Amino acid sequence: MSTPSTRLEARALVLAYPSGARALDGVNLKLASGEMLAIVGPNGAGKSTLLRCLAGLLAPTAGAVEIDGAPLGALRPLERARRVAYVPQYLSAVPDVLVEDFVLGGRYAHIDRWRGPTRADLEAVDAALSACGVAELRERLLTELSGGQRQRVLLARAAAQSAPVIVVDEPTAALDPAHQVAVFGLLASLAREGRCVVLATHELSLASRAADAIALLVCGRLRAVGAPREVLQPALLREVYGPDLLIEARDGGVLVAPWARLG
């Protein structure tokens, strides 16, 4: 992708529920194009909420998300979708459409209502299908795919959206190890093409090898942000996740796995 460099910035994000409880409490983040940021943290820490704010789908109670200095909340839906692509953890309904039609849906913000898809739109779909390794699935129905295939098709749709920022919610939940590696590799390559990639994940080991930075979110607050090996410190991880962890620095990354005497 030949987009000029982009900056994604979240400043003092607060998201409060009507009860007053805060899902997010003063979150600051910065990310430049070509970078991949992994947001990690225990269940219920506010990762998904943070991602939806970063994607402009949820308006924060206070603070702002800006892309190149322009607040995301002020953009109309079409303009927002040209800047940020959001990949949900799963679809609330899986329609019985062809994979290529589904991926073409990612071009919605680019397609003129009256003229329909242009050659550029179809080329973007082709490129995204190839990049995500799902070109051979294009004439299959989305409902017929396995979880791993469907996840890659979702990423292909986001890639076809040609937005400089991609926000991905737990892309490897329910995937086997080989598919987890493939998806992380795909996200890293999307970042190398010049996008800002933000993902939420529980795969600390893969995140430590693929991401440029890791943000540890605990109870709506950032506990630590920085290079993977700085953030994934044994003491900090055990404080946040409890003692049942196997942690080992290895090959430039950190191997973190649940490990306990059971029964």
Added chain:
Amino acid sequence: MNPRSERKRAWILGVLLVAALFALLLKSAALGPSGLRGASVARGLLAIVGLTPPLEPNHQAIVELRAWRGLCAAGVGGALALAGALVQGMFRNPLASPSLIGVTGGASLGAALGFLILGGVVPTGLALGAAWSALLVPTLAFAGAAATTAVVALVAALHGRTSVTSLLLVGIAVNLCVAGLFAAIQYLTLAEWEVGKAILAWTFGALDDRSAAHAATVWIGLTLAALCVPLVARELDLFRSGEDDAQALGVDTRRVKTIALVASSLAASAAVAAAGQIGFVGLVVPHLLRLTCTSNYRLLLWLSIPAGAVFLLGADVLQRIVLGDGVLQPGVMMSLVGGPFFLFLLLRQRREIAHW
């Protein structure tokens, strides 16, 4: 299935449906006990648009009456099917129908009010001319349907974001209120035999005694609704993976829901105003198209118009051939035929049911 072949099949089906529609309109105009021959019917039809001198007054009147009946049946069928397809797309549920958002109940209430005024039960102090009297019931039915839909939409939007679930729940609540009022009117007019009978008959639907005004009402409503189709078709296709997902892709979901709601209400209100209550068309026709041709709203919304027209007009022509003129009212006929037919389809498509 290949999308190219899907598009091709949709075009072929569309052309066939339009051809069938014209054939049925001609058949409908030629059908009846008066002994008019095909050539005279054709001349009578051309006379309506001023191309030939009219037939002898009695015969001309008969041809015109049949023409309005055919045009009403076609327009009502098309409008109900389009309204059904729009509502199903918006609710993301193939079992949704325009009655969910209050169209049917509101129209019934409006029509009942019209009969009360015509019957002198509600004194208005106005002396209505014959022309106004004829238009009073359709006008009030349309107003009732549009007003009820507006109430449903506004109440559902009270707390900011209108979710489809809140629309559905408010629709149920408002429908209950309206049905209660309608039942109250029916109860209170038990003694007014003529008024009570007119109200009851209206709920069966009617295609006989239609005028140019009835046909114009439904076709104008249908045309206005059809003009909205390009503004929501692509969006409703994206709604199929969830409203949140469509929003993330850049769809202005609020705008789409508003347009779909207004368009479906307009089409269904016009249909109900022209021909009273006719069920099943809005539910069955889009469903038939999904089973036989496409689930793609860009094709389905357009196809539903000729398909609904052929469905209702075809059923009307068929019953006139089999049973003679005006034996069963269209609402009754649709319930009797549509219900078992739909059940049959569902049993044939058990896999479909499992997917809901």
